Each structure stands twice: as C-alpha cells, then as structure tokens.
Amino acid sequence: MRGVTDSDGLIGLFAGHLRHQRGLSDNTVRAYSRDVAHLASYLIDNAQGPDGNSTVDVDTALEATQLRDLRAWLAAMSQAGLSRTTLARRGAAARTFFAWAHDAQHIPHNPALRLASARPASTLPAVMNVDDVATLLTLAKNRCDDGNPIHLRDWVAAELLYATGMRVGELAGTNLSDVDLDQRIVRVIGKGDKERVIPFGRPAAHAIVQWLERGRQALVTGATDKAFLLGSRGKRVGQRQIRDAIHTLCQAADVPDISPHALRHSAATHLLSGGSDLRSVQEVLGHASLNTTQRYTHVSADRLRAAYQLAHPRA
Numbered sequence: 661m662r663g664v665t666d667s668d669g670l671i672g673l674f675a676g677h678l679r680h681q682r683g684l685s686d687n688t689v690r691a692y693s694r695d696v697a698h699l700a701s702y703l704i705d706n707a708q709g710p711d712g713n714s715t716v717d718v719d720t721a722l723e724a725t726q727l728r729d730l731r732a733w734l735a736a737m738s739q740a741g742l743s744r745t746t747l748a749r750r751g752a753a754a755r756t757f758f759a760w761a762h763d764a765q766h767i768p769h770n771p772a773l774r775l776a777s778a779r780p781a782s783t784l785p786a787v788m789n790v791d792d793v794a795t796l797l798t799l800a801k802n803r804c805d806d807g808n809p810i811h812l813r814d815w816v817a818a819e820l821l822y823a824t825g826m827r828v829g830e831l832a833g834t835n836l837s838d839v840d841l842d843q844r845i846v847r848v849i850g851k852g853d854k855e856r857v858i859p860f861g862r863p864a865a866h867a868i869v870q871w872l873e874r875g876r877q878a879l880v881t882g883a884t885d886k887a888f889l890l891g892s893r894g895k896r897v898g899q900r901q902i903r904d905a906i907h908t909l910c911q912a913a914d915v916p917d918i919s920p921h922a923l924r925h926s927a928a929t930h931l932l933s934g935g936s937d938l939r940s941v942q943e944v945l946g947h948a949s950l951n952t953t954q955r956y957t958h959v960s961a962d963r964l965r966a967a968y969q970l971a972h973p974r975a
Contacts, residue, residue, distance in 0.1 A: 669718055669719040670718070670719050670723075670761060670766055671693055671696050671697055671700070671718065671722075673764075673766070674692075674696060674761070675689050675692075677764075678692060678693075678756075682852075683852045683853050684851070684852060685829075687829065688851070691749065692753040692756060692757070695750040695753035695754070696722075696753055696757045697718075698750065699722075699733055699754055700718045702736065703721035703722070703724075703725060703729060704716060704717075704718070706729075723767045723768075725758070725771045727773075727774055727775060730754055730771060730772055734747055737750065751776075751777060752777070755772040755775055755777075758772040758773075759772065786918055786922045786925060787926045788915065788918060788922065788923070788926045790930060792913075792916060793822055793926055795914075797818055797819060798913075800814060800815040800818045800913075801815050801867070803815065803912070804874075804875075807874065809874070809875035809876070809878040809879050810875075810892055811875075812867075812870055813875055813897065814905040814908070814909060816868055816870070816871040816875075817831060817889060817905060817906075818905075818906060818909060818923070819864040820860065820864055820867075821902075821923040821924065821927075822926060822927050823860040823863070823864035824846060824848070824858040824859075825858070825923075825927035825941075825944050825945050826946075827850070827921070827924060828902050828903065829899055830849065830850055831902060832889065832896065832897055832898060832899050833849060834848065834888040834889065835888055836885075836886060836887070836888050837886070841865055841868060841869065844861070844862075844864075844865050845858065845859050845860070846860060848946070850946040856943065856946050876890060879894050880894060881894035881895075883895070884896055902920055906918070906919065906920045906923070927944075928944075931944070938954065
C-alpha cells in the first residue's frame with residue numbers, strides 16, 4: 661500500500677477542523693488523520709491502471725468514494741487480521757471525515773452515511789491489586805535513598821498516576837503552577853482541552869515535596885522552569901520516559917508488568933471498590949460518558965465474585 665501523508669489536501673483540512681473547531685487532542689487528530697490516509701492509500705491502490713500506476717490522487721480518490729469502497733476497505737482489514745478495536749476506530753474516522761467533508765461542501769455526497777459501526781472488542785482493563793500497588797510504590801520510594809533525581813521523579817510519577825488516575829499525557833503536560841500542595845489538588849488539561857481538578861492524598865503529597873526539594877532543583881533549567889516533571893537533561897519529561905519508568909519499577913518490585921495507563925485503571929477500580937460513586941470517579945478520570953466509567957464496575961464485580969467463590973461455604 662502506497663504511503664499517503666496526513667497533510668495532503670482534504671486530510672490536512674480535516675486535521676485542522678478536528679484540532680481547531682472540535683478541540684480534539686493531538687493524539688486523536690493524528691490517529692484519525694492516519695486512518696483516513698490509510699483509506700486513501702487503499703483507494704489509490706485499487707484505482708491503478710493497466711500499467712500499474714495510479715490514475716487518481718488523494719483528494720480525487722476520497723471525493724469519488726462510494727459505500728461499497730468503504731465496506732471493501734473494512735473487509736480487507738478484517739481479512740488481514742486487524743483487531744476489532746482498530747476496525748471500529750478506522751470506521752469511526754471515516755464516518756467523521758466524510759460527514760465533515762460533505763457538510764463543508766468538499767464532496768457532493770456522504771458515502772459513510774450508511775456505513776455500519778464495527779463494535780470494538782469488549783475487554784476489561786488490566787488492573788493491579790492493592791497489595792501489588794503498595795509494593796510498587798514502596799519500591800519506588802526506597803530507590804530514592806540514593807538521592808538520584810530521576811528516581812525521585814519516577815516515584816512522584818507513580819504516586820500521582822495512581823493517586824489521581826490521570827493519563828500519562830496529562831501528567832507529562834502538568835506545570836509546576838498546576839500543583840497545589842496546600843489543598844492537595846492538581847489541575848489537569850485533558851482531552852478536548854477540558855480542565856479538571858483532581859485531589860491527591862498524603863503519600864503523593866510527600867512524594868511531591870521530596871521531588872521539589874531534592875530532585876527537580878538538580879535538573880531544572882531556565883527553559884523548563886514551568887514543567888513539573890523533568891528529564892535527565894532538564895527538559896519536560898516525555899510520555900515514553902514515564903512509561904519506561906513504570907515498566908522498570910514493576911520489574912524491580914517483582915509485580916505484574918503493567919503500563920502506566922493500568923495504574924489509571926487500578927485507581928478507578930479501587931475507588932469504586934472503596935465505595936466511591938460512579939459520578940465522582942467519572943469526574944476524576946475525565947470521562948465524557950458515564951458508560952466509559954461503568955467498565956470499572958465489571959472489574960470490581962469480577963473480583964467480588966472470585967472472593968465469594970473462594971471464601972463462601974456455599975459458593
């Protein structure tokens with residue numbers, strides 16, 4: 661399949677619409693743009709002439725798209741073994757693109773109007789139990805005895821991911837001014853540039869104090885004095901650095917090796933297990949829909965069922 665860049669013509673305009681009019685995150689904009697570019701590549705490959713050369717460009721291929729083309733595209737990906745989640749996202753990207761292109765009068769019709777929505781696989785989020793989280797955070801704290809500022813940063817990152825349930829990107833984008841130690845709250849800019857305020861507990865507050873006093877001061881430069889978390893060169897920490905840090909901590913603590921996002925899942929599950937209501941957890945996580953938050957009730961129910969079967973004499 662030939663490459664199509666997401667800055668080509670209509671795709672570039674679509675990306676601008678998602679970013680500036682709809683206020684979607686950069687990750688979402690990139691994902692939807694890549695999905696439409698993948699569709700364009702498929703259409704161009706299937707419009708080759710007898711000499712093997714393409715007879716259309718990207719915009720022409722997209723403008724001429726029919727419902728049967730979209731169905732054939734999804735079928736080809738299914739036959740190639742792509743996951744239901746990927747198919748669902750790419751179908752959603754196509755529907756969003758053609759709805760925008762038609763409304764903006766870039767194309768005469770909307771071929772995705774009757775495109776069926778593929779349902780993503782219903783998988784429960786991976787979570788850690790409370791004991792494993794405690795082991796992980798204790799290990800992260802004990803590693804800081806050597807005074808290494810990076811170890812201090814990794815400890816505070818782990819504490820905050822679990823204490824607040826924030827996303828990795830939200831943590832990486834947090835500024836120093838967003839953290840209020842007196843009230844123990846952190847201001848987060850989530851998806852769609854939506855702001856929310858999340859409380860955190862004393863262990864996270866202690867980690868923050870240690871990071872600010874013993875770690876951050878050793879790394880900060882004039883160019884990064886706003887960023888809360890820093891890398892070894894004094895620049896704002898990246899999402900990959902945080903992910904690598906969590907994997908390293910999991911291996912060192914000999915607990916299940918999970919992603920940082922699984923700490924978010926764990927926080928939500930433990931909040932619900934501890935008696936928090938769904939609406940409160942929805943606010944903490946920044947979910948637009950309560951249906952998304954309700955996934956975590958299934959995790960809690962599974963754990964309750966397992967405990968019942970192990971302990972109850974008539975299970």
